[in-house]
Amino acid sequence: MHIAFLTSEYPHAKISNSAGIGTSIKNLAVTLVNKGNIVTVFIYGTDCNDVFEDSGIIIHKITYKKYKFLSWYLYRKQLETYINKIIKNDQIDILEAPDWTGITAFMKFKCPLLIRLHGTDAYFCNLEGRKQKWKNYFFEKKALKSADYITAVSEFTAKKTAEIFKLHKTIKVIYNGIDIHNFSNLKVEVVKNSILYFGSMIRKKGVLELAYIFNEVINKKPSSNLILVGKDVIDIFEKKSTVQLFMNRLSKEAKKKVIYKSEVPYSDVKQYIANTSVIVLPSFAEAFPMTWLEAMSMEKALVTSNIGWANELMINGKTGFMENPKAHQLYADKILQLLNNQKLNSAFGKKAKQRIETSFSQDLIGKQNIEFFKSIIKDK
Template sequence: MKIGIVCYPSYGGSGVVATELGKQLAKQGHKIHFISYEPPFRLEQYYENIYFHQVEVPTYPLFKFPPYSLVLTNKINELITEEDLDIIHAHYAIPHSLAAYLACEITKGTEVKLITTLHGTDITLVGGQSSFKNITRFSIGASDGVTAVSDSLRQDAIDRFDLSPKKVKRIYNFIDTTEYRRQKPEEPLQLTEGEEKIIIHISNFRDVKNIPDVIKIFSLINKEVSSKLVLVGDGPNRHSAKKLVDELDLADKVYFLGKQDNIIPLLSVSDLFLLPSEKESFGLVALEAMACEVPVVASNSGGLPEVVIDGVTGFLSDPGAIEEMAHNGIELLENVELHNQFAQNARHRVVTNFSAAEIVEEYQEYYQRLMNN
């Protein structure tokens, strides 16, 4: 198949999943055409069967804001004709799904199918705003196929946009478990001294991630267990996080590492992953941690209970339950036998339920059904 993938190239779940899906499909012999304003950050080298098409937005004094959606529509339309695409797979509803729909309409008469994958904030945040709600509903309804990355998000989409349950199929996120596994670092990471434990958090540092809770949970854990906190990522709440660390006198205990292209070495030396988000539509980073045998202490909101099994691969608590999360973290870090069991359970769950081979096959079958119908 010839598949056009429209996604954001930035550091975030939807772009990561879209890129990894394209890479896995290319290994199966499909021709993959990525369409975005920059190369996806996980597309760092040449891959056979993968092509990138940059959307270049012209500057014109009449336009107060760059007309990205229109230029994106035109680029998708060109590729439908020039590359004879079978499928346009839009990741994130706005503007990708709408632009892809318009491109398909312009190219009437072709057999190209439009699939939209919902990733979370395109439904719960952007899609919920009155200025976007109607076009989000239209884009979803006009798609030939719609997938959501968790049962929780699927139900959110059905409820918010009054969709038929048959319209939306849940296909979980995935990772390559041959790549994501606990590895011995090529060079020692100088993060701890002696027997200190490493607690890690990775995110885009936005409000929904509850970064202050991450720091407060660590502060409570550190009073009982000698440890360091590693914060990976960047975003609008990084400055306030740094301020809170200073206020709690934790500056010598917390590392701000910024964005990291390769998080496997960091996960491979970590003992506990904190994800106390207000809501996660799936929690891809929790999956990555579990694959590297890192137990997860997280919120029991959104799609996280579909990833983390409470009392088996980690612990789940209500968002904001800082003391309970800290208690659970301490229990894991102080009980070596329990920690080892959770670590093994975590790896086993990812391999048996969220491996690339299994989930990518689901996507291929879904594509084929749409093309046959």
């Protein structure tokens, strides 16, 4: 099979932008290549045009071109022409694209188009209770309606998206997977009473609630430390740095015990995870987050939110604790239990790793994707 992916992000030194979607695409792409398939990745909106190979994957960087009028439409047509030429010349069987802002709206490809639901802008706006730009909703609905096939990274995301856009298409659910060998537990000394949050510093991931939660932790355990690792984002409501808003919410004592690290090399994130006693991920809006998979794969006990997708990944009281991030004292109490009880902490970590190995390893998820791709080709 020859499978292609259209994306705006991908983890590579030549690509400036990458996050969870890019990581999940690369995980799947590497698995497909290792299984003897051909993979092409089209990265749009880049700073220059380029074609190169990485780990057996053919990568096309397609620069963004701004037009005098109707750039949103003409750039899509530029992408369509370029991609269709490669589809024809290289005999691509399936093109997969993400749902975010409906990049494939008004495009028609010379092979089946599969859209994978990682979470549309409409989906995240719905979860956060904020108004969406009408054009984003329009593009996303147009793209989803014209897709030949749709898959989603969680049951929750599939149902919520179908509800928002009034979709009546069958949506195949295939969870994100992770290379359990790449994210195995590093044998390093764990820093006592250490807490880690890693991911974008943004309201929707519960970062601002975490400030209040950590205040409660410090009240009962002053020796605790919180490390924040991730890119700062301007808050959508207050138009200020989320890191600054976070710091403003801390008590005087809590502020002394917080360390913030901005963007760090991807390889270093594993070291932060390994060194930490408890991982906190209090997000309000996700689809099926790679950060959670990474921490669980590294045998770490988590305290997460308890919303939608979380129930498909976590097992409350076994792989960690789940709690509403707005319940600051209850959430803090869960963190304190894991800081104070190493036996429980270790047991949760082992169960978390087992959960990944049995249900979300990239080998298992890769096989599910391959079977789905084969069914599409057979249907075509």
